[in-house]
Amino acid sequence: xxxxxxxxxxxxxxxxxxxxxxxxxxxxxxxxxxxxxxxxxxxxxxxxxxxxxxxxxxxxxxxxxxxxxxxxxxxxxxxxxxxxxxxxxxxxxxxxxxxxxxxxxxxxxxxxxxxxxxxxxxxxxxxxxxxxxxxxxxxxxxxxxxxxxxxxxxxxxxxxxxxxxxxxxxxxxxxxxxxxxxxxxxxxxxxxxxxxxxxxxxxxxxxxxxxxxxxxxxxxxxxxxxxxxxxxxxxxxxxxxxxxxxxxxxxxxxxxxxxxxxxxxxxxxxxxxxxxxxxxxxxxxxxxxxxxxxxxxxxxxxxxxxx
Amino acid sequence: xxxxxxxxxxxxxxxxxxxxxxxxxxxxxxxxxxxxxxxxxxxxxxxxxxxxxxxxxxxxxxxxxxxxxxxxxxxxxxxxxxxxxxxxxxxxxxxxxxxxxxxxxxxxxxxxxxxxxxxxxxxxxxxxxxxxxxxxxxxxxxxxxxxxxxxxxxxxxxxxxxxxxxxxxxxxxxxxxxxxxxxxxxxxxxxxxxxxxxxxxxxxxxxxxxxxxxxxxxxxxxxxxxxxxxxxxxxxxxxxxxxxxxxxxxxxxxxxxxxxxxxxxxxxxxxxxxxxxxxxxxxxxxxxxxxxxxxxxxxx
Numbered sequence: 170x171x172x173x174x175x176x177x178x179x180x181x182x183x184x185x186x187x188x189x190x191x192x193x194x195x196x197x198x199x200x201x202x203x204x205x206x207x208x209x210x211x212x213x214x215x216x217x218x219x220x221x222x223x224x225x226x227x228x229x230x231x232x233x234x235x236x237x238x239x240x241x242x243x244x245x246x247x248x249x250x251x252x253x254x255x256x257x258x259x260x261x262x263x264x265x266x267x268x269x270x271x272x273x274x275x276x277x278x279x280x281x282x283x284x285x286x287x288x289x290x291x292x293x294x295x296x297x298x299x300x301x302x303x304x305x306x307x308x309x310x311x312x313x314x315x316x317x318x319x320x321x322x323x324x325x326x327x328x329x330x331x332x333x334x335x336x337x338x339x340x341x342x343x344x345x346x347x348x349x350x351x352x353x354x355x356x357x358x359x360x361x362x363x364x365x366x367x368x369x370x371x372x373x374x375x376x377x378x379x380x381x382x383x384x385x386x387x388x389x390x391x392x393x394x395x396x397x398x399x400x401x402x403x404x405x406x407x408x409x410x411x412x413x414x415x416x417x418x419x420x421x422x423x424x425x426x427x428x429x430x431x432x433x434x435x436x437x438x439x440x441x442x443x444x445x446x447x448x449x450x451x452x453x454x455x456x457x458x459x460x461x462x463x464x465x466x467x468x469x470x471x472x473x474x475x476x
Numbered sequence: 477x478x479x480x481x482x483x484x485x486x487x488x489x490x491x492x493x494x495x496x497x498x499x500x501x502x503x504x505x506x507x508x509x510x511x512x513x514x515x516x517x518x519x520x521x522x523x524x525x526x527x528x529x530x531x532x533x534x535x536x537x538x539x540x541x542x543x544x545x546x547x548x549x550x551x552x553x554x555x556x557x558x559x560x561x562x563x564x565x566x567x568x569x570x571x572x573x574x575x576x577x578x579x580x581x582x583x584x585x586x587x588x589x590x591x592x593x594x595x596x597x598x599x600x601x602x603x604x605x606x607x608x609x610x611x612x613x614x615x616x617x618x619x620x621x622x623x624x625x626x627x628x629x630x631x632x633x634x635x636x637x638x639x640x641x642x643x644x645x646x647x648x649x650x651x652x653x654x655x656x657x658x659x660x661x662x663x664x665x666x667x668x669x670x671x672x673x674x675x676x677x678x679x680x681x682x683x684x685x686x687x688x689x690x691x692x693x694x695x696x697x698x699x700x701x702x703x704x705x706x707x708x709x710x711x712x713x714x715x716x717x718x719x720x721x722x723x724x725x726x727x728x729x730x731x732x733x734x735x736x737x738x739x740x741x742x743x744x745x746x747x748x749x750x751x752x753x754x755x756x757x758x759x760x761x762x763x764x765x766x767x768x769x770x771x772x773x774x775x776x
Binding site: 211214216218219222225226229232240241243245287288290291294297298303308312313315316317323324325327330331343344346350351354404407408410411429433448450451457458459462 | 484486487488489490491493494495497498500501502503504505506508509512517522525569572575576577580583584585586587588589590591592593594595596597598599601602603604605606608610611613616628649652706709710712713716717731734735738739744747748751752754755758762766770
């Protein structure tokens with residue numbers, strides 16, 4: 170089966186090992202020569218690029234750990250010396266922060282569990298059975314994935330309003346689940362596709378019941394796909410600003426990104442607390458991405474490229 | 477095949493939860509968007525629930541709005557600038573990564589991933605802080621470089637051009653990682669022997685790029701381009717937080733326009749009409765990709 174759809178969400182088939190060329194194989198021939206002016210120039214460009222690209226993240230962390238008096242200086246201080254946690258205590262003690270942080274955590278957890286669970290059932294249905302409308306369903310899923318979300322804000326708002334689900338975590342959670350489902354179904358389907366049915370049949374012959382087959386055969390083999398889709402659901406629910414802003418207007422029912430933005434407009438100049446709060450919202454995702462970095466890039470090499 | 481032993485309803489049962497959520501939260505609103513765009517849904521309807529039909533009035537109002545042409549041009553121009561910037565920088569970074577040693581390449585990857593992972597709202601607030609008048613470190617650094625004069629007092633959101641520049645830098649910073657890493661993945665699949673053969677035939681760097689790299693990369697380039705067009709056309713959060721479409725509606729793109737019509741002027745009908753127009757425009761822009769998707773349906 171050829172991969173006409175070159176989406177990065179097409180995972181490696183389990184029967185085809187991830188192509189990982191040796192480190193030397195990736196390099197262009199020039200890398201074997203001793204340091205030439207070209208090479209020095211290239212490395213300098215790479216270092217410059219790194220400095221520019223990481224700077225906003227570095228500056229965020231740097232600002233967050235500075236004592237307040239060092240933040241508002243016309244001449245910037247490039248290291249947080251003396252070191253201070255005052256901005257974090259300031260942010261955490263602001264009204265609504267802990268509530269909204271809790272909302273974000275609860276929401277994200279619910280979205281990940283619901284989306285991956287629902288998509289898993291759908292993916293099993295789509296790969297293990299032949300039935301009328303299967304192809305149409307898959308195409309519909311792909312097309313839904315392309316609907317521009319900002320255009321949906323108005324009708325989602327009005328629909329949840331008539332269903333009395335505004336300012337409710339349930340309404341927002343359902344919205345995010347729907348937003349991530351197309352990608353999640355598509356990805357899990359790809360992984361299931363790579364697992365031979367014979368494995369399940371062999372387990373059944375050995376006397377395993379259906380739940381045991383799912384638990385002992387399918388879930389372990391699909392772990393990478395489940396991780397990838399969980400990450401995607403996590404990021405969508407944790408990062409979204411637009412839907413949370415429109416659907417959750419009441420204080421105490423907001424999420425962290427909305428809290429951040431309202432904090433910035435209401436207090437104006439308290440950049441210490443604001444940037445510390447931004448750090449709290451960004452750090453889990455950034456650290457998490459760094460940890461799965463290798464898998465992420467390998468997945469792209471395997472999934473995005475084959476045609 | 478397991479299907480022979482199962483009740484025929486089982487696959488439909490498995491698909492039921494997903495279908496219910498997709499139909500209720502994506503399908504129904506999508507249809508309702510079309511309906512609302514032909515209704516006079518305003519503030520009163522929001523409270524009474526009573527809505528009248530407006531026929532084509534919303535579309536006519538949008539058509540006659542003097543803002544329409546500037547908004548369309550702005551959206552197209554800004555989207556094009558973002559796509560071009562992201563692709564150019566992404567391609568250069570990917571090609572640079574190919575030629576780096578393992579340690580520097582890892583450093584570049586980590587920097588890319590850090591900016592990729594930043595939540596848009598947090599990233600936008602950090603941007604505000606970087607480019608803050610008087611205390612912003614970016615203003616300070618630009619003034620030190622001296623190319624643009626003294627920028628320490630400069631407020632980037634006071635003119636549409638510099639406000640767009642601010643948003644452009646932010647969105648490019650956040651979107652280059654996906655493009656660069658995908659293109660790098662593509663580049664690393666090109667067999668080295670092709671370049672060696674080309675070098676034997678006396679091909680220089682530019683010729684090798686044109687004859688080997690570009691043709692090999694074309695499908696992936698097409699994919700990243702289409703995805704970038706979709707994402708950059710829909711940029712909302714960054715513009716909304718940084719400028720709210722101002723100054724004087726100077727950074728109002730289609731998405732912002734639809735949003736303010738609905739939620740600031742309470743004209744949900746007109747907002748929906750603008751949203752429908754933007755969906756149709758995006759559809760036209762991505763027709764090539766959609767056709768490929770639909771054709772791929774034959775071999776699923």
